[in-house]
Amino acid sequence: xxxxxxxxxxxxxxxxxxxxxxxxxxxxxxxxxxxxxxxxxxxxxxxxxxxxxxxxxxxxxxxxxxxxxxxxxxxxxxxxxxxxxxxxxxxxxxxxxxxxxxxxxxxxxxxxxxxxxxxxxxxxxxxxxxxxxxxxxxxxxxxxxxxxxxxxxxxxxxxxxxxxxxxxxxxxxxxxxxxxxxxxxxxxxxxxxxxxxxxxxxxxxxxxxxxxxxxxxxxxxxxxxxxxxxxxxxxxxxxxxxxxxxxxxxxxxxxxxxxxxxxxxxxxxxxxxxxxxxxxxxxxxxxxx
Numbered sequence: 001x002x003x004x005x006x007x008x009x010x011x012x013x014x015x016x017x018x019x020x021x022x023x024x025x026x027x028x029x030x031x032x033x034x035x036x037x038x039x040x041x042x043x044x045x046x047x048x049x050x051x052x053x054x055x056x057x058x059x060x061x062x063x064x065x066x067x068x069x070x071x072x073x074x075x076x077x078x079x080x081x082x083x084x085x086x087x088x089x090x091x092x093x094x095x096x097x098x099x100x101x102x103x104x105x106x107x108x109x110x111x112x113x114x115x116x117x118x119x120x121x122x123x124x125x126x127x128x129x130x131x132x133x134x135x136x137x138x139x140x141x142x143x144x145x146x147x148x149x150x151x152x153x154x155x156x157x158x159x160x161x162x163x164x165x166x167x168x169x170x171x172x173x174x175x176x177x178x179x180x181x182x183x184x185x186x187x188x189x190x191x192x193x194x195x196x197x198x199x200x201x202x203x204x205x206x207x208x209x210x211x212x213x214x215x216x217x218x219x220x221x222x223x224x225x226x227x228x229x230x231x232x233x234x235x236x237x238x239x240x241x242x243x244x245x246x247x248x249x250x251x252x253x254x255x256x257x258x259x260x261x262x263x264x265x266x267x268x269x270x271x272x273x274x275x276x277x278x279x280x281x282x283x284x285x286x287x288x289x
Contacts, residue, residue, distance in 0.1 A: 117273065117274045118271040118272070118273050118274075119139060119143055119144065119145065119271060119272045119273075119274070120269070120270075120271050121137040121138055121139040121143075121145075121169075121269075121270050121271070121272055122137065122138050122268065122269055122270075123135050123136070123137055123138075123267050123268050123269070123270065124136055124137065124138045124168070125168075126267075131265070132173060132175040132176065132200070132202070132264065132265075133172070133173060133175070133176040133177070133178075134162065134170055134171065134172055134173065134176065135170075135171050135173065135267060136168055136169070136170055136171070137151075137168065137169050137171060137270060137272070138167070138168060139167075139168070139169060139272065140164050140165045140166050140167045140168045140169050141164050141165065141166050141167075142166055142167055144274065145161060145164045145169045145272055146161065146164055146274075147160075147161050147162065147163055147164055148160055148161060148232050149161040149272050149273060149274055150226070150232075150233045150234065150237060150272070150273045151171045151270050151271070151272050151273075152237055152262070152270065152271050152273060153262045153263075153267060153269070153270055153271070155238070155261045155262040155263070156237070156238040156239055156240060156260060156261030156262040157174065157183075157226060157233075157237045157238065157239050157260075157261075157262065158171070158173055158174060158260075158262045158264060158267060158270065159171050159172050159173040159174050159176070160172055160181075160183075160233070161272060169272070171270070173264055174197060174200065174207055174239075174260060174264065175200040175202075175207070175260075175264050176200070177199070177200065177202075179198075181198075182196045182197065182198050183196065183197040183226060183230070183233060183239075184196055184226065184227045184228070184229045184230040184233070185197050185209055185224050185225065185226055185227055185239055186224070186225060186226075186227040187209070187212070187216075187218050187222050187223070187224055187242065187256065188222060188223045188224075188225060189218070189219070189222050191216075191217070193212055193213060193216040193218060194211075194212075194227055194229070195209045195210055195211045195212040195256065196209070196210055196211055197209055197210075197239065197258070198210045198211075201257065204257065205259075206243055206257040206258060206259055206260075207239070207240060207257070207258040207259075207260055208255055208256075208257060208258070209224060209242075209255065209256040209257075209258050210248070210253065210255045211253050212245070212253055212254040212255065212256055213253065213254070214247065214251060214252055214253055214254055216245075216254060218242055218245045218254070218256055219242070220242055220243065220244070221241050221242060222241065222242045223238065223240075223241055223242075224238075224239045224240050224241065224242060224256070224258050225237060225238050225239055226239065234273060237273070238261050239258060239260065239261065240258040240259045240260040240261045241258065241259055241261070242256050242257070242258055243256075243257045243258065243259050244256070244257045245257075
């Protein structure tokens with residue numbers, strides 16, 4: 001009896017294999033139309049794939065978008081950092097260019113100063129409340145800087161040393177509203193006329209050259225320089241150019257409004273000039289430099 005069931009199972013297995021092989025051969029055969037079981041299985045499989053693939057694609061796309069967003073954020077952050085660095089770099093380049101031009105101009109000016117000794121210095125301090133009055137430079141008594149020495153830039157005179165400490169000095173600008181801030185000057189032309197720089201017109205940003213003779217014939221754009229007659233400042237330092245000449249209130253003298261050659265608002269590098277030949281009795285001359 002057991003042998004019979006064993007043979008029956010073997011026969012069923014062989015028949016199943018034959019049917020399977022026949023089905024495989026039938027399915028591999030080239031046909032224009034599938035049988036309904038094949039169509040059912042393919043349609044069912046396609047529907048299941050659609051149901052599974054859509055959420056899978058959605059989830060995968062969601063995580064890909066998150067990754068892309070994170071990458072975009074990091075790239076944006078890096079680009080902003082580089083833009084900030086670029087802005088700082090451009091600002092530094094502009095400052096270096098400006099400083100290079102100023103230093104070259106000062107070196108050129110230094111070569112042309114033959115009658116006095118120039119000492120180069122850098123502005124290290126400027127009080128906003130006294131912007132047009134005073135500034136501080138990084139040279140003092142140890143560098144031979146003394147009070148009343150002229151201070152210039154490559155474009156002209158800006159003022160004088162008001163006081164000197166061991167390693168720094170305070171410079172009083174031409175634009176300082178100080179009645180004792182006077183500088184002997186002259187107007188160059190076919191004929192030379194003398195006067196003194198006294199005061200500053202804040203509204204027009206012009207220096208006032210006073211005590212010019214009432215009959216002096218001065219024209220616009222004539223050059224104003226230091227006269228050297230005060231005994232402290234050397235002669236020939238450029239101050240500026242004449243903009244306008246008006247008579248004083250009594251008509252006895254004239255006042256020339258002078259545009260400074262140097263930019264009194266933006267000053268970084270200067271030269272302090274020491275006159276090599278001091279006239280006798282210069283210590284007694286306090287009103288005019």
